[in-house]
Amino acid sequence: MNYQAPVKTTLLEVRDLRTEFHTASGTVTAVDGVSFAIERGERVAVVGESGSGKSAMAMSILRLLTHPGKVAGGEVLLDGRDITKLSEGQLNAIRGRLVGTVFQDPMSSLDPVMRISKQMIEPIMRNLRLNREQARAEAIKWLGKVGIPEPERRIEAYPFEMSGGMRQRVMIAMALSCRPQLVIADEPTTALDVTIQAQIVEVLKNLTAEAGAAMMFITHDLGLVARFAHKVAVMYAGRIVEFGRVEDIFANPSHPYTQSLLGTIPSTSMLKSDRLPQIPGLPPDMRYPIVGCAFKERCAAAHDRCLREAPRLTDRGIDHRAACWSQHGLEHGATLKVERPERTNKPFEPDGSVVVELNALWKQFETSRKMVVKAVNGVNLRVHKGETLGIVGESGCGKSTVARLLLGLEKPTSGDIFISGRAQMVFQDPASSFNPKMTIGDIVAEPLVVRAQGNKAERLEAVRRLISQVGLDPAFAERYPHQLSGGQRQRVAVARALALNPSVVVADEPTSALDVSVRAQIINLLVDLKQELGISFVFISHDLLTVRYISDRIAVMYLGEVVEYGAAEEVFADPRHPYTKALIDAVPVPDPAIESRRTTTPLQGELPSPLNLPKGCAFASRCPMATDRCRAEKPSLPNHDLSRQVACHYAH
Amino acid sequence: MAEYTAKKLAQMLVTVLGVVTLVFFTLRLIPGDAASAMAGDTLSGEALQVLREQMGLDEPLLTQYLGFLRNLAVVDLGETITTRIPIAELLLRALPITLSIALATIVVSVALSIPLGTLAAYMAHKGRNWLDNGLTGAAMIIDLMPSFWTALVLLLVFSLGLGWFPASGQLNWSDPWALVLRLALPVIVLSLSQVATLARITRTAVLEVLNEDYVRTARSLGWSELRVLFRHALKNAALPIATVVGLSFGNLLGGTVIVEFIFTIPGVGNLLIAGINSRDYQLVQTLIVLYALLFVVINFATDLIYKTLDPRVQF
Numbered sequence: 001m002n003y004q005a006p007v008k009t010t011l012l013e014v015r016d017l018r019t020e021f022h023t024a025s026g027t028v029t030a031v032d033g034v035s036f037a038i039e040r041g042e043r044v045a046v047v048g049e050s051g052s053g054k055s056a057m058a059m060s061i062l063r064l065l066t067h068p069g070k071v072a073g074g075e076v077l078l079d080g081r082d083i084t085k086l087s088e089g090q091l092n093a094i095r096g097r098l099v100g101t102v103f104q105d106p107m108s109s110l111d112p113v114m115r116i117s118k119q120m121i122e123p124i125m126r127n128l129r130l131n132r133e134q135a136r137a138e139a140i141k142w143l144g145k146v147g148i149p150e151p152e153r154r155i156e157a158y159p160f161e162m163s164g165g166m167r168q169r170v171m172i173a174m175a176l177s178c179r180p181q182l183v184i185a186d187e188p189t190t191a192l193d194v195t196i197q198a199q200i201v202e203v204l205k206n207l208t209a210e211a212g213a214a215m216m217f218i219t220h221d222l223g224l225v226a227r228f229a230h231k232v233a234v235m236y237a238g239r240i241v242e243f244g245r246v247e248d249i250f251a252n253p254s255h256p257y258t259q260s261l262l263g264t265i266p267s268t269s270m271l272k273s274d275r276l277p278q279i280p281g282l283p284p285d286m287r288y289p290i291v292g293c294a295f296k297e298r299c300a301a302a303h304d305r306c307l308r309e310a311p312r313l314t315d316r317g318i319d320h321r322a323a324c325w326s327q328h329g330l331e332h333g334a335t336l337k338v339e340r341p342e343r344t345n346k347p348f349e350p351d352g353s354v355v356v357e358l359n360a361l362w363k364q365f366e367t368s369r370k371m372v373v374k375a376v377n378g379v380n381l382r383v384h385k386g387e388t389l390g391i392v393g394e395s396g397c398g399k400s401t402v403a404r405l406l407l408g409l410e411k412p413t414s415g416d417i418f419i420s421g422r423a424q425m426v427f428q429d430p431a432s433s434f435n436p437k438m439t440i441g442d443i444v445a446e447p448l449v450v451r452a453q454g455n456k457a458e459r460l461e462a463v464r465r466l467i468s469q470v471g472l473d474p475a476f477a478e479r480y481p482h483q484l485s486g487g488q489r490q491r492v493a494v495a496r497a498l499a500l501n502p503s504v505v506v507a508d509e510p511t512s513a514l515d516v517s518v519r520a521q522i523i524n525l526l527v528d529l530k531q532e533l534g535i536s537f538v539f540i541s542h543d544l545l546t547v548r549y550i551s552d553r554i555a556v557m558y559l560g561e562v563v564e565y566g567a568a569e570e571v572f573a574d575p576r577h578p579y580t581k582a583l584i585d586a587v588p589v590p591d592p593a594i595e596s597r598r599t600t601t602p603l604q605g606e607l608p609s610p611l612n613l614p615k616g617c618a619f620a621s622r623c624p625m626a627t628d629r630c631r632a633e634k635p636s637l638p639n640h641d642l643s644r645q646v647a648c649h650y651a652h
Numbered sequence: 653m654a655e656y657t658a659k660k661l662a663q664m665l666v667t668v669l670g671v672v673t674l675v676f677f678t679l680r681l682i683p684g685d686a687a688s689a690m691a692g693d694t695l696s697g698e699a700l701q702v703l704r705e706q707m708g709l710d711e712p713l714l715t716q717y718l719g720f721l722r723n724l725a726v727v728d729l730g731e732t733i734t735t736r737i738p739i740a741e742l743l744l745r746a747l748p749i750t751l752s753i754a755l756a757t758i759v760v761s762v763a764l765s766i767p768l769g770t771l772a773a774y775m776a777h778k779g780r781n782w783l784d785n786g787l788t789g790a791a792m793i794i795d796l797m798p799s800f801w802t803a804l805v806l807l808l809v810f811s812l813g814l815g816w817f818p819a820s821g822q823l824n825w826s827d828p829w830a831l832v833l834r835l836a837l838p839v840i841v842l843s844l845s846q847v848a849t850l851a852r853i854t855r856t857a858v859l860e861v862l863n864e865d866y867v868r869t870a871r872s873l874g875w876s877e878l879r880v881l882f883r884h885a886l887k888n889a890a891l892p893i894a895t896v897v898g899l900s901f902g903n904l905l906g907g908t909v910i911v912e913f914i915f916t917i918p919g920v921g922n923l924l925i926a927g928i929n930s931r932d933y934q935l936v937q938t939l940i941v942l943y944a945l946l947f948v949v950i951n952f953a954t955d956l957i958y959k960t961l962d963p964r965v966q967f
Contacts, residue, residue, distance in 0.1 A: 064871055066863065067779035088877070096874035103872075108865040111884050113891075113962055123873045158963045174873070 010077075011214050012038040012061070012182055017074035019053070019060045026287040030056040030069070032238035035313075038182070038231075043208070043215045045225040045246070047261075048235035049515035051283055054218050057235070058184050061216075062095055078182070097127040100175030100213075102204075104187040106167035110159040116143075117155045120174055127178040142173040146203050163606055165196035169203065176207055183208055183215045189224070193394040194542055198586035198602035201228060220516060222265060223545075223588030226250060227595040231319070234258045237284050237294035240313065244320035246592045254322040256299045256329045264520040265590050266549035275527070276549065278520035282485050293325070301330045349386070350552075354420070355503050355536045356383035356406065361415035363401055363560075373610050375401040376412075377560040380637065383504060388530060388537040390551030390568060392544060392583065396607050398560035399540050403506045406538065421503025424496075428509040430489040434481040440467070440492050441477030447499040466495040470525060487518035494525060504536040511546060523550055544587045548572050556580045559610060559618040562637060566644035576644075576651040578623045579603075617648070625650060660955065664948040671944040672724070672937070676717055679933055685709055686733045689931040707733045720937060732927070732935045739938050742923055747942075749823060750908050750919035756839045757904060761846035762897065768847070769854025770889075774881060776855070777862045787855065791848035799907055803841045803914040810837060820916050838911035845907070846900060853896045857889035864888070891962050898954025902947055 019031035030053045038044050048054045059065045061076050063084075075082045083094060095101075103109040111119055117139065124135040136155075143151035146169040159167055168188060175183055185204065189197040205228060208215050217228060225232055225246065232249045234242040234257065242255040253259045263277040281298045284290055293310055296302040305325050313321040322329070363376040376398045383389045391399045404410045407423050424447075427433045434443050444463045448454060454462065464474040470491040481489060490510060497505050507526070511519045523546060529535055541547050547554065547568070554571045556564040556579065564577040575581045582603040589595060605622045608614065616634050620626040629649055637647045687703040704710050711719075723730055729739040768787065776784040811819035817837050824830055861867065862885050870880045909921030916922070920939060927935035959965045 062872065064868055066868075067777060092874040092876060094874070095872055101869075101872035103865055103869060105865055109869045111866040111870070111888070112964060113887055114884075123875075127874070160964045171869070174869075 009039045010037050011040045011042075011079060012216075013075075013077040014057075014061065015075040015077070017057065017060060017076065018072040019056050019065065020070055020072040021056075022068045022070065023287075028286045029072075030238055030286065031060060033074070034235075034238075034240050035074075036233055036240060036243055038214050038216060040181070041209070041212050041214055042230050043205075043217060043228060044231045044233060045229035046216060046218045046233045046235060047220060047222065047225055049220060049283060049517060051286065052235040053238040054235045055186055058186055058216060058218055061184065062099055062101065063091060064095075064101070096123050096180075097178050098180055099182045099184060100178065100180035102168075102171050102175045102183065102185040102188045105191050106164050106171055107191065109171055110167055112159055115156055115158055116170055120155070120170075120177065123174070124177050139173070139177060142177040143170065145207060146170075146173045146176075147199065148173070165192055165200065165606060168192060168196075168200055172200070172204060172207070176211065176213070179211060179213075181213055183213050184218075185215060186218045187220070188217075190219070190221070194544065194583060194586040195394055195603045196606065197224075198588075199604075201588075202602055221588070222261065222516070222590040223595075226590050226592040227588040234261070237290060238286065239294065239323065241295070241324070242322040243313065244317070244322075248317060248320045250590070250592050252317070252320075254316045254320075254327070254329045255295075255324045256301050257295050258322075259329050260298075261516055262590065264516055266523075266545045267590075276520040276524050278524060279517035282487075282518075293323075299330075301326055350384055351386075353385045354382050354418075355385045356381070356420075356423070356538070357416075357418040358382075358402070358406070359416040359418070361402070361405060361417065362413045363398075363405055363410060364413045367611075371611050374613055375560055375610060376405065377613070378415075379557075379560070379562055381555055381562065381565070383536045383538060384552075385503070385536055386530060386534040387552040388526075388539050388550055390547035390554045391538065391540045391557060392542065392547050392554065393557035394542070394607055396559075396610065397557040398610075399557050400508055401560075402557070403508050403538065403540055406504075406506055419504065422500055423504045423506060424498070424500065424502040426490070426493045426497050426505060426507040426510045429513050430493040431481060431486070433493065434489070436481055438480075439477065440479050440481070440484070443481070443492060444477070444495045444499060447496060451500060453500075462499065466498055467492070469498065469529075470495045471521075485518070486514050487521055490514060490522050491525065494522075494529070498529070498533075498535075502535065504538060506538045506540070508540045509542070510539075512541065512543060519546070526550060544572075544584060556583065559607065559613060561618060561647065562645075563619065563647045564645065565637070570644060576646040577619075577648050578625055579619050582622075660952055664952060667948050668941065668944045672721070672941055673717075675937055675940040676720065676933075677713075679936060680713065682931070684931055686931040686933060689734075689929070709733075720934075724941065729938050730934050733932050734930050735932075739935060742935075743920070743938075743942070746918060746920045746923050748825075749917060750912070750921060753835055753838055753842065753908055753911070753917070753919065754901075754904055756835065757842040757846060757907075758897070758901070760839060761843045761850055764843070765847045765850035766854050766886075766893065769851040770858050770881065770886060772851070773855045773858035773862060776859055784855065787851055791852050794844050794848040799841055799845060800910050800914060802844060803837070803911055806837050806841060807914060823918065835917070838908075838915050838917060841911050842904060842907045846904065849900055850893070850896065854889065854893055857892045858885055861885045861888045887961075891958060894954060894957050894961060898950055898957075901950045905943055905946065 014037070015035050017031055017034045018029065021028040021030055032053070034057055036044070046054045046058065056065065056069060059069070060071045063071060065071070071084060074084065076084050078094065078098065083091060086094070110116070117136065120139040121132065121135045124130060124138050125132060128135070128138070130138060140151045140155055143155055148154050148166060148169050154162075159170070162170070172188070188204065189200050192200060201224060204215070219225060229246045232244060232246050233240045234249070234255065236257050242249065242253065242258045249258060250262065253262055260277070260279045264279060266276060279298050284294050284297070290310070292308050293299070293302070293306040296306045299306070303325070311323045311325050313323045316322050358379055358381045361376055361379040365373040365375055367373060379402060381389065391402065393399050401410065403425070405412050405417060406419070407425055441460070441463045444466050445459045448459050448462060453459070463477055467474050467476055472488060472491055476484070476488070476492070484492065510526075511522050514522060526537060527550060530537060539547060539550055551568040554566065554568045555562045556571070556577065558579050564571060564575070564580045571580060572584060575584050586602060603622055608618070608621055614620060614631070616631040617623070617626070620630040623630065633649070635647045635649045637645045685704070686707055687700055687709060701710070708716065729743070731738050732742070772784045772787045775781070807819055811817045817833050821834065823834060867880060867884055870884045875883070908919060909924060911917070912919040912921035913925055920942070924936065924939045927939060
């Protein structure tokens, strides 16, 4: 008889994994009975909000958790061997060798006082049993593969001599150089720009596929999931609530949480007048035991049974499981609560008057070494009353400097700034812009105190009005910043910005520190305020989908210049500058069908140094269609008054 | 590098000059002078005046100040005003003793505190806090005890009570063992507070580094805990530790004055006390300049060490 052993294809199997954090305020069960499997060569995305336990789960697999985290139960079978039973020494033979890891923040994940060569070569020597010379050649080969120019020279660099994108390439080269069978990537592109993110994702995808390695990819970006994954695990409150093939998850999500998450992303087909669906409430406090389904408070389909009993994962199709008592999750049509506050006055109608005007704005900084950083180079922009101007571009393009100039935090080198009324600011990270020792009420009242407006009673009244205006209970005035969630803190930041009745609010990445489900709440709030109060917004972000949704007009910046300007819909539907095209191309669309059809050729290279700008077009060094004319002659933006402006010789 | 050194040297010169000036004029603010201190109640007004002229104390302050600077510039330390002994000669005998005490203290305290602090940090990192708590408690108690008090207690118990260490007597460079016994107690007194400070700094620095992402990276590459601790954690933690070791040298110099006095050791500290008591301006000024020089040189050395440890710091 011709007996053939079944081909064993499962690489990693996790069974009932439990991870606990023993803290002073109680035991947090960060991972609560997680089971799933990864086949050889398969890419599995793990998605979830912060606190959902996705990172803790990934770190538990290799026991990389530090105190007070501890794996409390379950099995992790790697190639059939339970690695939870291994000693530290045995585990060290697996770490780096069979399982490579790429972490989130490339700026801090490499040892700052060690050369790249030292950090890369020794693991290769140990794991692949090569001598120093061979290991060095191997390291250089991998640095070349991940796209580091001149790897023979760069291998002797220190991490601080490299950009974030380059460091993340080094991390990937380190993780892949020992030929692991599994790569665990924990939010590997979250800290990077979209264009760099697109490059890194391509590198990871191609190189793991080439080596036949499987990958566990942790992310909160559903667009990346669609571009990248074969299968998806959705985590909520320490558990996997849905698991399945990427097409099934996006086309037929069956857990209400997955359905809601997908609904909160501003889609390209969405109309401006549509409100962004938002998930109400917050994830549960994991310090307390959860009775019933963890999502019940935020779920429109919750019923009696959900309150009493936690659902287990059950089959919903081939390779598709979800943990919900109702078969299809939320009823079709009633997908999400679209909350709309009651309108007291009529929505504001833009009348075309100009609130902010920047004329030929230049800003140069001098470094300690007498070099000149040209941060903003001749920017002309207008913001109309009651409109939102979105500014997009990679980090270092000067968008934040424009914001600081607008607010008067920096003095322009030359040019004029005209503001009718007052400009206020909302920062990316509200936690660090609040004094932790002040109550929310004091924080909101601070601008009034500084300007000596009103007496104490009037200020108190104003604070209550402002806090309820941003959708919080006025009782929050008594609380302290640490008692609030990230989304609530950002609401307070908005309230503080509104205190002095500004005509324009500058918001610098106001949603990028927030989770997807909370992000929609803040965006809706800003849209409401714009319509109700007729305030103008300058919205600075690298999240192009959000900018598209919230902005009336968009300015695309590159190396301190505006390269394209126009109505948001037009710019996105028909980008004319090659840079705008590349930016929009780099954004992953949360739809695997579209992503699989797209052939992405990510923008090559990185932003040139603003210390010595090229003579011709600033974008020429990375532009796929650059000619000699572009390198010699600088294209300028046409007339200030045109509603659509493109700085390119070849744009029509 | 050359530019950096030149700049740093200029800064050091300014610092020392500032100290010299400050000390020169504040010394003169103290009531009484060398002549009156030497004479006591025995001399009349006129005789005292003669003594002043002999000592050069009758000249205008500015002339005295400029003269002092001129002599410093050509490394002429001069003589003590009261006893007419060349100061260079005094220093030649006293300085090696004080430097030995200071160096021994640094070696002992670094050798004790870095392993202790690292171990405490590592155990705290793993959730076992007893060594950490013990260390913090002990350090607090040591900080509460002034070093002159500790010195007296040790002197009473170990020298006068148990007789293990000599409490007085000549320092004999040709008999190393006797020298070690003679200097042991002063070094222990000074090391106590140094260890308390350094162990805590080391503990904090290492604990912080252990939570850094690159330590997790090293673990994810399969390196053993020992290697992670020494190659990554301690190497990075060495930066703040080196800074504190350099800074604590100032405290240490102050400490030597106290222990030398209590253990009657003929070092620079005792010279200083004698100089102050006899209002010997020349001696006190010279010693203060010496202390200031030592201090800036050590700081400069710390800077250099820091720069070799951390490639991110540019010259």
